[in-house]
Amino acid sequence: MRPRSVMDALRLPPGRFLTSWWPWRSLAYLTTGGLLGMAAGSALVVLLLAGAALSLIVVGLAAFLVAALSGILVARIERRRLRLVDDIRLTDPHRAPARPGPRAWVLTRLQEPATWRELGYTMLMTTALCWLDAMVVALWVWTVSALVCAPLYIHDSPLSLTLTGSVFGVALGAVLLYPVTAWAAARAAITQAVLGPRMEVDAQLSEVARSRARLVDAFEVERRRIERDLHDGAQQRLLALNMQLGLARLELPAGSPAAEPVARAHDLAKEALTELRELIRGVHPKILADRGLHAALREVADRAPLPVDVDAALPERLPGAVEACAYFVVVEALANVAKHSGATRARVVASASGRRLTVQIRDDGRGGADPARGSGLSGLADRVAAAGGTVALASPAGGPTVVHVELPCGS
Known part of the structure; x- marks a missing residue:
């Protein structure tokens, strides 16, 4: 040989x-x-x-x-x-x-x-x-x-x-x-x-990164399937049940013994429908799939418990997994702001440049955020890392707190 x-x-x-x-x-x-x-x-x-x-x-x-x-x-x-x-x-x-x-x-x-x-x-x-x-x-x-x-x-x-x-x-x-x-x-x-030896390690790490990217993509596809099944299946049936109970409630004569149980069932169906819609939005918001990250961030700002300014310079749609990761990062960050910061206002800035998406969440709260205290920042960092991105946190005592996220969005 x-x-x-x-x-x-x-x-x-x-x-x-x-x-x-x-x-x-x-x-x-x-x-x-x-x-x-x-x-x-x-x-x-x-x-x-x-x-x-x-x-x-x-x-x-x-x-x-x-x-x-x-x-x-x-x-x-x-x-x-x-x-x-x-x-x-x-x-x-x-x-x-x-x-x-x-x-x-x-x-x-x-x-x-x-x-x-x-x-x-x-x-x-x-x-x-x-x-x-x-x-x-x-x-x-x-x-x-x-x-x-x-x-x-x-x-x-x-x-x-x-x-x-x-x-x-x-x-x-x-x-x-x-x-x-x-x-x-x-x-x-x-x-x-x-x-030389680290070349093999680098190759293994590259394969791990590729496997992680495939898992993230598969998870995103499965999340969308669950959202679609809930939206087109369970939500439609619950909506039909809600309408039928409403019609039954109208048909019952005043003073009927069944009026109160039907009314109660109607109210419970409404509450269940509202909770299911919130669940669907948490699994994968429809506005994110239909109109993109910019519109989804504005909806999040409108639903936030404190005033949130949104400045999103996104000229085109980004890959679905990137948009979903950025969306849930903003949702989690704003939830932390509302729960822990004592802030009166927050600001979300998103921009895409080259092959990277940059998202920054800033508040005027008391600062002192620490991922080790279980404020949700660790989960946020894990979500970003799974997508191949990075997270930087600046939160001095007295504020402000700034969460800076960068996600790769190139091909």
């Missing part, structure tokens, strides 16, 4: 190993590793010195920033170089920025753990690994060349002895290809240990 890495190649019979490309690929891997590490180290020294010398102006800060992000380029080259000694292909762990432009790219990269992991690898490479690579290659080249080229610079020894030394040098060079290849395998293992 064809070896897929230098580690597999080391298990080959000597004849197959020495006649394969793996020893020379190992030498190329170590040589380029030494050159890359020295070049990266020199560039880092220049950037750090420039940053320190120009730290009082913006140029110095830019030099420090470039130094911090230099590991991204080095790691990208390392992933490509790894193909010299291993057929494995490490994928890029960095995600695409939420918005276009260099500023969004830099902010995204600075917030990613992979960036700092790659910078740490770059520091390890420039301070130790590249010098070990260079030393291994230099020792092999010096040993082989010193013995093979002996006839050229040794003149006071018999020719047969120097030729024997040259032959021995070729044989020794072939034998030394084993430790050279072994170090190349160890070097590749170090690279994979720092840059």
Whole structure:
């Protein structure tokens, strides 16, 4: 079977190993590793010195920033170089920025753990690994060349002895290809240990995120089905029962013994119909499906127990799951405002920009909101996290309280 890495190649019979490309690929891997590490180290020294010398102006800060992000380029080259000694292909762990432009790219990269992991690898490479690579290659080249080229610079020894030394040098060079290849395998293992294993974890996390998104979508479909069944089934039957009881109540003569029980049953049917309508609105409001998030938020504001201003800049309809998540976040947040904040007014601001929906709920209450005290904020954060969004809470003592929610809404 064809070896897929230098580690597999080391298990080959000597004849197959020495006649394969793996020893020379190992030498190329170590040589380029030494050159890359020295070049990266020199560039880092220049950037750090420039940053320190120009730290009082913006140029110095830019030099420090470039130094911090230099590991991204080095790691990208390392992933490509790894193909010299291993057929494995490490994928890029960095995600695409939420918005276009260099500023969004830099902010995204600075917030990613992979960036700092790659910078740490770059520091390890420039301070130790590249010098070990260079030393291994230099020792092999010096040993082989010193013995093979002996006839050229040794003149006071018999020719047969120097030729024997040259032959021995070729044989020794072939034998030394084993430790050279072994170090190349160890070097590749170090690279994979720092840059590689988390790729599998990232892939698993990506699959978990995709599975969670599918569950959220399935839950939303099921919620709409329940709402439709309640609206078209139970609500219509209860409405018909309410009408029949009303007609029976009108037909009963005054003073009839059945008048009071029928009237009571009629009132209970009305109450049940009202509660069912509230339940349907809580499962999935019809206005949200028919007219979108903007109209649904205004209805929530109209039904709130305190004045609520709504400022929604939503030029088009968003995905159903995103609209539903944003709607119930606002409902829960306003319920918390009414119960716990002591506020006299609240404001809801919603806007869609690029591939993100931003919703902010602000009140003029006493502040001091704490998710650990069971105010409903934990459930709100869980709902947003399930949709792949983020929640930020600011609630200093004395107010105001601001809940800032961002939801991905791109394709």
